[in-house]
Amino acid sequence: MELPTDHLKWLNQAVDLAMENVRAGGRPFGAVLVRDGECIATGVNQMMALNDPSSHAEMEALRHAGMTRGSVDMSGTVLYASGQPCPMCLAAAFMTKVGAIAYVYGNADAEPFGFSSQPTYDALGVKIEAQPIPVFKVAMPERPAADLYGAE
Numbered sequence: 001m002e003l004p005t006d007h008l009k010w011l012n013q014a015v016d017l018a019m020e021n022v023r024a025g026g027r028p029f030g031a032v033l034v035r036d037g038e039c040i041a042t043g044v045n046q047m048m049a050l051n052d053p054s055s056h057a058e059m060e061a062l063r064h065a066g067m068t069r070g071s072v073d074m075s076g077t078v079l080y081a082s083g084q085p086c087p088m089c090l091a092a093a094f095m096t097k098v099g100a101i102a103y104v105y106g107n108a109d110a111e112p113f114g115f116s117s118q119p120t121y122d123a124l125g126v127k128i129e130a131q132p133i134p135v136f137k138v139a140m141p142e143r144p145a146a147d148l149y150g151a152e
């Protein structure tokens with residue numbers, strides 16, 4: 001599945017959600033799930049608020065989409081994330097048939113701020129460039145990583 005032409009709009013929304021989550025006391029991660037040009041669910045990282053290790057932004061978006069739509073079949077959706085999805089989120093996206101994933105900030109952007117999931121990638125032998133579904137890293141130089149990951 002190719003990345004839709006309106007992908008920057010959704011990536012901006014994912015980053016905006018992440019920034020709002022930081023202002024609300026959460027971690028800097030947001031996600032938007034889109035099908036046919038329409039947002040069907042959003043999520044933000046609520047790990048700390050819920051003491052839920054699986055409450056990553058992407059997991060929350062998939063969870064909300066599943067609950068509100070009564071199906072775990074995410075065929076035809078694009079999952080937009082502010083940051084590089086971790087292996088857990090990649091697995092959940094694959095298992096629910098998400099069509100494509102796009103994200104803004106990579107682990108290299110997140111690492112200086114302590115938000116990289118690269119140690120998990122390495123330990124599990126997962127490579128972001130070798131996924132069974134298309135994964136796109138989209139550069140947004142007008143939105144520097146430090147603005148999000150350095151925000152308090």
Ligand SMILES: [Zn+2]
Nearest residue numbers: 056085086089
């Ligand atoms: Zn994750």
